[in-house]
Amino acid sequence: MQGELDFSFTEEHDLFRKSVREFCEKKLAPHAAGIDENAQIPPGVIKDMGGFGLLGITISEKYGGSGSDITTAAIAAEEIARADISMATAVYYLVEAGWGYLFEKYGTEQAKREILPGVTKGDSFLGIASTEAQGGSDIASTSTMMEKKNGKLILNGTKTYISGVREAAKYGGGYVTIVKTDPGLGHKGLTFCYLPVKDQPGVTVDTLKQMGREGMSNGIINIRNAQIPDHYLIGEWNKGFYYAMEGFNCARTLVAAACIGAAERALELVSRQ
Ligand SMILES: Cc1cc2nc3c(=O)[nH]c(=O)nc-3n(C[C@H](O)[C@H](O)[C@H](O)COP(=O)(O)OP(=O)(O)OC[C@H]3O[C@@H](n4cnc5c(N)ncnc54)[C@H](O)[C@@H]3O)c2cc1C
8 A cells, every 4th residue: 555654574584583582592691680689781791792793883893883773773682671671671672772773873973983883892891871860751851961171072061860970980881961051042942962981080979779670770870070172072062852753763763662572571571471
């Protein structure tokens, strides 16, 4: 029928799903209960995922990724959550896939060479720091400030409910971060940058107690006069709102795919009883 959308997968997608499912059944599912009980994804599991090409899956091969399209990334999200229904590993995977894509599209060449290969190998974590106490959905009310001084970017503020703070502080990594650069301009006064967490002067983290998804932390990033190099600017000054909408489209699609995978597995387990 004219105008009908084709939702079928290609043969390549089906083969990819089969191979990711096999990988997850072998390397991830046996750790699922332990991930929740020990409140940690074993570093070996992360490294294995990097070796299989799952971490930063949307990032180009040039930076160590697989350069996958969003459909392929969503298939992997579904399969990872199917193997670890706690969603810890799925969230670790999907924030890197969603925001790694944005970083590569708008980040500087110097920052991409510096940061992305570590992410795709599983040596460091890349997350999203958008939410603040005053508003999650309403990013226009972001109050974390960034200004340029003597060739550096200076940040001040607090981000909350941020996934992966413990992992980033322990193993290394940082966040694609939304900041206010022009308070008078509302949503048109937002900018994106990369904020490192581990060993970054002016940045500390606190973890929040969670219910569920114990294997991946969630918490607060405290930012006090943190100075970052200007090549950590992502995209154009005051264009952050538009990048955020683009990133959320990608990340939310992957969240939905992961929820489907976890739900499918939960139904399978129940129907076996
Ligand atoms: C498990 C988990 C992990 C998270 N990880 C991250 C992370 O890594 N990084 C990060 O930045 N954030 C993270 N968050 C935060 C998440 O992005 C926010 O919770 C989300 O954006 C919603 O914001 P909020 O909680 O402030 O709710 P609010 O924005 O206050 O919304 C509360 C309710 O009001 C409704 N609402 C809001 N605005 C409107 C409107 N204009 N009109 C009508 N209804 C409206 C919402 O739909 C919702 O039902 C995480 C949250 C969870 C639960």
